[in-house]
Amino acid sequence: MTEKVLMSGNHVIGEAAVRAGCSFYAGYPITPQNELTEYMAGAMAKLDDGTFIQAESEIAAINMLIGASMAGARVMTSSSSPGISLKQEGISFLSALELPAVIVNCMRGGPGLGNIAPSQGDYFQATRGGGHGDYRNIVLGPASGQEICDLVTKAFDYADEYLTPVMILLDGMMGQMMEPVVFPEYRDISTLPEKTWKIDGAKGRPRRVIKSLLLDVNVEEAHNWKLVRRYEQIKDKIQMAESYKTSDAKLTVIAYGIAARIAKSAVDRAREEGIKAGLLRPVTLWPFPERSLREAASNNTEFLVYEMSTGQMIEDVRLSLNGSSRIHFHGRPGGPVSTPADIYEQIKKYYPR
Amino acid sequence: MITKTAFAGSGGQGVLSMGYILAYAAMRDKKNVTYLPSYGAEVRGGTANCTVCISDEEIASPVASAPDYAIVLNKPSMLKYQGIIRKGGIMLVNSSLVDAKAEREDIEVIYIPANKLALELGSERAVNMIMLGAFAAKTGVTSLESLAGGMSDVLKSKSAGLVDLNKKGIERGAEYALHER
Numbered sequence A: 001m002t003e004k005v006l007m008s009g010n011h012v013i014g015e016a017a018v019r020a021g022c023s024f025y026a027g028y029p030i031t032p033q034n035e036l037t038e039y040m041a042g043a044m045a046k047l048d049d050g051t052f053i054q055a056e057s058e059i060a061a062i063n064m065l066i067g068a069s070m071a072g073a074r075v076m077t078s079s080s081s082p083g084i085s086l087k088q089e090g091i092s093f094l095s096a097l098e099l100p101a102v103i104v105n106c107m108r109g110g111p112g113l114g115n116i117a118p119s120q121g122d123y124f125q126a127t128r129g130g131g132h133g134d135y136r137n138i139v140l141g142p143a144s145g146q147e148i149c150d151l152v153t154k155a156f157d158y159a160d161e162y163l164t165p166v167m168i169l170l171d172g173m174m175g176q177m178m179e180p181v182v183f184p185e186y187r188d189i190s191t192l193p194e195k196t197w198k199i200d201g202a203k204g205r206p207r208r209v210i211k212s213l214l215l216d217v218n219v220e221e222a223h224n225w226k227l228v229r230r231y232e233q234i235k236d237k238i239q240m241a242e243s244y245k246t247s248d249a250k251l252t253v254i255a256y257g258i259a260a261r262i263a264k265s266a267v268d269r270a271r272e273e274g275i276k277a278g279l280l281r282p283v284t285l286w287p288f289p290e291r292s293l294r295e296a297a298s299n300n301t302e303f304l305v306y307e308m309s310t311g312q313m314i315e316d317v318r319l320s321l322n323g324s325s326r327i328h329f330h331g332r333p334g335g336p337v338s339t340p341a342d343i344y345e346q347i348k349k350y351y352p353r
Numbered sequence B: 001m002i003t004k005t006a007f008a009g010s011g012g013q014g015v016l017s018m019g020y021i022l023a024y025a026a027m028r029d030k031k032n033v034t035y036l037p038s039y040g041a042e043v044r045g046g047t048a049n050c051t052v053c054i055s056d057e058e059i060a061s062p063v064a065s066a067p068d069y070a071i072v073l074n075k076p077s078m079l080k081y082q083g084i085i086r087k088g089g090i091m092l093v094n095s096s097l098v099d100a101k102a103e104r105e106d107i108e109v110i111y112i113p114a115n116k117l118a119l120e121l122g123s124e125r126a127v128n129m130i131m132l133g134a135f136a137a138k139t140g141v142t143s144l145e146s147l148a149g150g151m152s153d154v155l156k157s158k159s160a161g162l163v164d165l166n167k168k169g170i171e172r173g174a175e176y177a178l179h180e181r
Helices: A010-017 A034-046 A058-070 A081-088 A088-096 A125-127 A145-162 A172-176 A217-235 A257-272 A290-297 A315-322 A340-351 B015-028 B075-081 B114-121 B124-139 B144-154 B159-179
Strands: A004-010 A020-029 A051-054 A075-081 A101-107 A138-140 A165-171 A176-182 A241-244 A252-255 A275-280 A284-286 A302-305 A327-331 B004-010 B032-037 B048-057 B068-072 B090-094 B108-112
Touching: A004 A010, A004 B015, A010 A034, A010 A176, A010 A302, A010 B159, A020 A034, A020 A241, A034 A051, A034 A075, A034 A172, A051 A058, A051 A302, A058 A075, A058 A081, A058 A088, A058 A241, A058 B108, A058 B144, A075 A081, A075 A138, A075 A145, A081 A101, A081 B004, A088 A125, A101 A145, A125 A165, A125 A284, A138 A145, A138 B015, A145 A165, A145 A176, A145 A217, A165 A172, A165 A257, A165 B124, A172 A315, A172 B032, A176 B015, A217 A340, A217 B032, A241 A257, A241 A290, A252 A340, A257 A275, A257 A302, A275 A290, A290 A315, A302 A315, A302 A340, A315 A327, A327 A340, A340 B015, B004 B015, B004 B075, B015 B032, B015 B124, B015 B144, B048 B075, B068 B124, B075 B090, B108 B159, B114 B124, B114 B159, B124 B144, B124 B159, B144 B159
Parallel strands: A020 A051, A020 A075, A075 A101, A101 A165, A138 A165, A252 A275, A252 A302, A302 A327, B004 B068, B068 B090, B090 B108
Antiparallel strands: A004 A176, A138 A284, A176 B032, A241 A275, B004 B048, B032 B048
């Protein structure tokens, strides 16, 4: 399909997943991601081997993913903040079991039930490993319809390559907003590398075991270090960020997702008035694009972190820069969305004189 | 050049459809476009609004600080949007349902008796297309042909009668806005 189609972010996720070869989706309704669950119901029904399950709960859905992923399918589930909290046990298990899966969090205002407005309050949960144990997941933060498509496509490949859950982290507004998107062709999944670990019947071959109960402490420790070596590989290979007008910036805004789009307009307005502002937009939230940040910092800029939260990504900014630069913060937790004019005011407020 | 247009009214008035059809028409014209709906708790009779950005360049923020244009179908929407539309902008008001006048002097306000015009065409379902036709004619953000083409594409699975009615609505709205006010 080379033709542009006008679609909401939630629908783009669904279509991109189907084209990437996803044949198993389980989920439970919650706003503002319901359109995705609805889309997958229709899309899976059209596939010869597609499975769609509206599960009895979010917990059931993530556990169904464990089974379907073990059996070798490309699998996805989606939810919004409170529902993602419920899935954390399963995400920890998927990580321990080294199972590929794509998990979508269309964030809403929290904590608790909160509201259905767009938010970025789940950054810690997503990037730190929201469940128990020593694990990390790849976390991708798209900022446009086309990027949602591209990153969902990549997410399935990363999950298979690095044997890990991959989270698509977006906010309710990204899920609802429509933009023109060009989709890739359908992936021929018979061309993907064989999953030599999958559990599909042991007739004629040695049996395979996938489990996370490792009672021998030495075995568990070795397993943890094995995961860490893979995380190091991921950190090395897939850091992604967009740098916009950063080369001569004296104040660089750092924002991701929809917040970065709003900030970009503010940066444009600031530039029109001779203010040397720039934007650095992390695309991979884990691994955090430390290299891009350090490169920007080497140009002697100060930073303004803008998040739709009380300040979560700013910790990764501080860790990346390790005291080398001044870092300011502007946050709007709980659902309100800043306008470009609001962020422009923040740029003026913090612009170094 | 980027234009940001806000659409607002009650749920069920076709507010989101107006925005979607404009966005679709602009995409057909090879423009960059974003369509940002309000979402969630809105139901029939509640408030509904959306913002459509159209540009030849990449669109950064889909959120408007101060929209260039607003199309408002009821009084609460007019009261809200007359406060945030940019200086020199244009607001189109459905005067069949809004009995007040806008208070801003520094914007152009165009009153369209859309329900009355729609009834003359045979159905109040044409109200939103009358407003959209008037909008396109006054602002030039998109052509009437693109709008009608986009509308037909969007509604092709619906009845041919509705598409015809909507086409007439777009033309009638444009005609009224340009010649009859």
